[in-house]
Amino acid sequence: MTQLTLYNTRTRRKEVFTPLDPANIRAYLCGPTVYDRAHLGNARNVVIFDILIRLLRRLYPRVTYVRNITDIDDKINTRAKERGVSIEQVTEGPIRWYHEDMAALHALPPDLEPRATDHLPEIIAIIEKLIANGHAYVAEGHVLFAVASNPDYGKFSGRSPDELIAGARVDVAPYKRDAGDFVLWKPSSPDLPGWESPWGRGRPGWHIECSAMSRKHLGQDFDIHGGGDDLIFPHHENEIAQSCCAFPGSHFANIWVHNRMLLVNGEKMSKSLGNFLVLHDVLEKAPGEAVRFLLMRSHYRSTLDFSDAGLKEAKAELDRFYRALEKHKDGATSPEIPQSVMTPLLDDLNTPGAIAALHALADAALAGEARAAADLRAAGQVLGLFNATPDEWFRGGIDQYKLDMLLSDRAAAKQRKDYTEADRIRAEIEAMGLIVEDFPGGSSVRLK
RNA sequence: GGUCCGGUGGCAGAGUGGUGAUGCAGCGGACUGCAAAUCCGCGAAUGUGGGUUCGAUUCCCGCCCGGACCUCCA
Incomplete structure (x- = not known):
């Protein structure tokens, strides 16, 4: 059998796809943050992954396709505040639209579509493990991942620690040990959505939800993780750091598939x-x-x-x-x-x-x-x-009755060789957004 | 500035160390009342300067140009 080859961002080369478990291929795609309508870039991502999933289903008996919904996010909070509604009320519409738009693209739904809001216990558990393992620390109500604790940090996206410091934004929060440290948990003021945690009422940082959801639904190690290439850093670099440090011995995703930007x-x-x-x-x-x-x-x-x-x-x-x-x-x-x-x-x-x-x-x-x-x-x-x-x-969605009338009138005009009239009727049909095609013995029509 | 990716005919877009896919557009022809569609045929490209090689679009180096990441983004 011919083998599937995929470019793996982790190794920067094409590799023969070797399943962890041929009986069940496990794949995770970073889904949308739901505060607005999906854009065309989301569509490319989903369509490409859809083809990959369809291909895998031809090759293997079972494929578990997980695509998350990130419904905890500061942009969502901002909208909720602006409108004076709950975050659920903000995300409800975008989630529905997302489903509609992806269905219009004939992208198959994922097998599982976990939401961040349903995984707070899992998120908190991972953060606790990271603190216990010495990879995270609490500072001023925040929990931060300690980049220095992980010698592999930066390898995935091809960045050295020096670069990360040099490239870090100027206004580094004073409570960070290193400029590259990122937030796992942050406190919520009373006017913001929050969940109870060992570190007080707060909310998770951006990357941790994917570590929690992929682990829960696909296991510690799984086959394929996908996303747009703008997620390579920091999102995926941080996911890997979190998951691998929380669970020593884990390799997290085997192959990383990233599509280029639109x-x-x-x-x-x-x-x-x-x-x-x-x-x-x-x-x-x-x-x-x-x-x-x-x-x-x-x-x-x-x-x-x-x-x-x-x-x-x-x-x-x-x-x-x-x-x-x-x-x-x-x-x-x-x-x-x-x-x-x-x-x-x-x-x-x-x-x-x-x-x-x-x-x-x-x-x-x-x-x-x-x-x-x-x-x-x-x-x-x-x-x-x-x-x-x-x-x-x-011919979908056209006014068949009106069309039939026009076509029969035109056929009659053609029969008596009144081409002026035939062309006039053709123009009328074309004004309906159609193209007329004549064949020996009849005419046909199609959408422009 | 650091890191990375790419520059293929008019446009879109693959592959390949040895006569450069495919589609759209264009041109000529067949068919058609005219068109449309279909069919036949034609023209048309590897950014630039070196290197390696019998031979480079393909490998290596310089240059030019474009893009991405380093900050929310798929």
Whole structure:
């Protein structure tokens, strides 16, 4: 059997994927902090991981896919305060929207979707262990991770302790022993959400919730941990430090899969630059499957510069695939993913390579090969494509009654060779957002 | 400033030490009342200067350009 190879951020090279337990692959993806609508960057992350999960499910009998929801966060607190509501009331909408948007992208839901608010006991237990192990200390109501206590700190993200000090922000809190020390627990004033702890009423720091949730649901060591590459430091560096120091002997995640950032007009899409594209808005412009396809047209470890032109092109490419499928309407789906698609995917999720193979299958299907269409459908299952029928794709949601009237009027005009009238009616149909296509013996229509 | 990544045809985007995938766009043709779609064909690229090699787009070094992380971010 061909083996799956993945680029591991930890070792900075491609590695053959070797499961800890082939009977159950365990994967964790850093999910959203829920205070706003998801942006297109969240979408790339989820779509890429979705393909990885679908691929793993083809290779192994069971995959446990965990994607957390971070619902404790200072931005959430700020919103709650502004609106005078509870944090649950703030996060409720964003969580629902997140689910809706990801479903629109045909991303499968994770097997488990743990929330930080449900894991306070686990979080507190890890912090207690870190204090007991001498890796954390209490200072002015805070609990801090002592970077100096961990000789491996910085290795993951390729940073030396000196750099970390040099790069630390200028206003280092006075109670920190080292500039790089980070917060595990911080006190909450009475007006802020808080939980009782051995260190008083407070709330967890940013990174600790992932250490707690991944351990609880996947165990001390698990196979794959994913996220955007902006999480490599500090988030993942700190997760590793927390988990490995709290549980000596732990390796935490085996393979780290990070996708590159999404650019808009050549610049990183980010909160601070204010140039981020809200996924929901992008989904207004094109079908979710086209957005999904756009996100897989470049390799996950390359930057992807989003543009409306690219989105249109993605839609046009999908049109061609759906045409090939339409040619074999009630055809079967191959039981196996075609090798031409599987091979590039097994090579570190080379989705552009897989797409090239899809085009070859579409060519063959259009030339009349039913087998190629069946293979195309099978390939769609691992890539999360072709979720619609060709009919739904080309003609979903149109006013069928009005269309039928116009088409029959136009057919009559054509029959009497009144092409002026035929073209007038065609213009009217196109104003409905459709494209008319004539064939010997009839006409057909599809969405622009 | 430190660390890291990348520069492939008009655009998007793979692979590869030995004649440079794939898609979109463009051009010519077939088909069509005209289109659309489909099919056939065509043109078009490896930032730059060195090095290693029989041979480099691929490996190494310099330079130029772009991007990311070092601060909340997927």
